[in-house]
Amino acid sequence: MTALHCDGSLTADRASYGGIIRDDTGAAIMAYAGKGDDNSVLGMELLAILGGVTLYIQKDLLRVSIRSDSKLAADILNGIVSCPWSLQTLKVRITSLMEQLQRKEIRHVWRELNQPADFVAAIDTGDGESFLYRPNFPPDLVELIKNDSDRKTYFRTPSH
Template sequence: MTVLQCDASLTAERASYGGIIRDDTGSAIMAFAVKGDDNSVPGMELYAILRGVTFCIQQNHLRVSIRSDSKLAVDILNGTVSCPWSMHPLKDSITTLFEQLHHKEIRHVWRELNQPADFIAAMDIGDGEVTLYPPDFPQDLVELIKNDSDRKVFFRTLSH
């Protein structure tokens, strides 16, 4: 099954989203980053999923495990929470794309497990969109993917 990791980045200066598509062995197929214009984190997270699923379909990857560290975006798409009215058209676009997939799962993952997508979403690409393939990945991204493939263990600390 193809894995699509998605994330968004929203700062005072810019909004962007991105993702990485990996095969069933964990090897990267491609990554994408897009300058966004939505001013909400859930909206940007949903745009990342929309763009990633579009890429999967275009490349004939029709069995997809979608992973996001946005619990709200995951819950919206899984139907466990109501979607804000302003995001209904975006949700409808995503669910229409889902009809083209042979199998899908939408899973929430902890931020630590989504570091490659977080790195891509935070890349400063200027305006527009960039698509990257493994030979062109920045070294920091290569290391994050390797850590993920090696199943690096992360420990969360509880703060009081």
């Protein structure tokens, strides 16, 4: 299986999403980023998953482990909790596309394990969607991916 790490981003002036596709060895092979128009983080998280699943099908990659740092998005797509009505159409688009996959899983991962996808989601793509391939990754993204490969340990600080 290959892995799709995806993330949504919502700031005061921009809604966006992005993701990274990794091969079965864990090496990042491509990334995608786009601008959204939903004013919810959950909407952007689901758009990130939709963008990734769409790419998987276009590239005939039919075995995927989807990894999101949104537990709610993972739980919705795994049928654990119901989807807000405002995002139901988006959920149905994702689940319909996922029926074309031969093997799939949707997993929640901690935010620290999703830093490369978070970085990609923050890339300003203007009004469209952008695709990046491994030789053209920005240096900061290469560093984040290297940290993952080196199994860098992240420590959470307690919230007060």
